[in-house]
Amino acid sequence: MLKKIRLELARDADFPEGSPNYGYEFSAPLDGKGHIDVAAFHDLKERCRVRRFRPGEADDVGHLVRKPGGSWAFHYDIHSDEEDDESGYRFGDHAFAPGEYVSVKEDDDRLRTFRVTQVRDI
Numbered sequence: 068m069l070k071k072i073r074l075e076l077a078r079d080a081d082f083p084e085g086s087p088n089y090g091y092e093f094s095a096p097l098d099g100k101g102h103i104d105v106a107a108f109h110d111l112k113e114r115c116r117v118r119r120f121r122p123g124e125a126d127d128v129g130h131l132v133r134k135p136g137g138s139w140a141f142h143y144d145i146h147s148d149e150e151d152d153e154s155g156y157r158f159g160d161h162a163f164a165p166g167e168y169v170s171v172k173e174d175d176d177r178l179r180t181f182r183v184t185q186v187r188d189i
Contacts, residue, residue: 068096068107069114069189072163074171074181086122090181091141091171093117093131094189101162101186108133114189117141119153141171 076089096107115131129143139158156170
């Protein structure tokens with residue numbers, strides 16, 4: 068049930084072709100439709116890790132977290148302040164399947180779109 072999901076930057080003004088070098092890899096339990104399984108997450112949350120990768124920067128590593136109200140975010144181990152979390156835009160509504168698109172509000176407050184390029188079993 069626990070999956071490794073890879074998100075790569077989709078086309079935007081800064082990257083007209085997108086970028087496979089700018090993105091996230093994270094683990095989460097997914098249900099049969101590719102949605103994050105909330106019940107399973109509670110049992111597996113310590114294993115729900117994230118790695119943010121960007122060109123020319125060291126990777127940031129942290130956890131997938133569920134916020135009050137049911138939203139999802141990436142919280143990095145080097146930051147203790149929740150204000151530094153990166154929010155997944157409507158992650159609870161999206162199916163994580165190759166070819167799908169999701170958005171993340173990044174640490175610079177920009178909402179960027181990412182393409183799901185890989186979902187595999189852990």
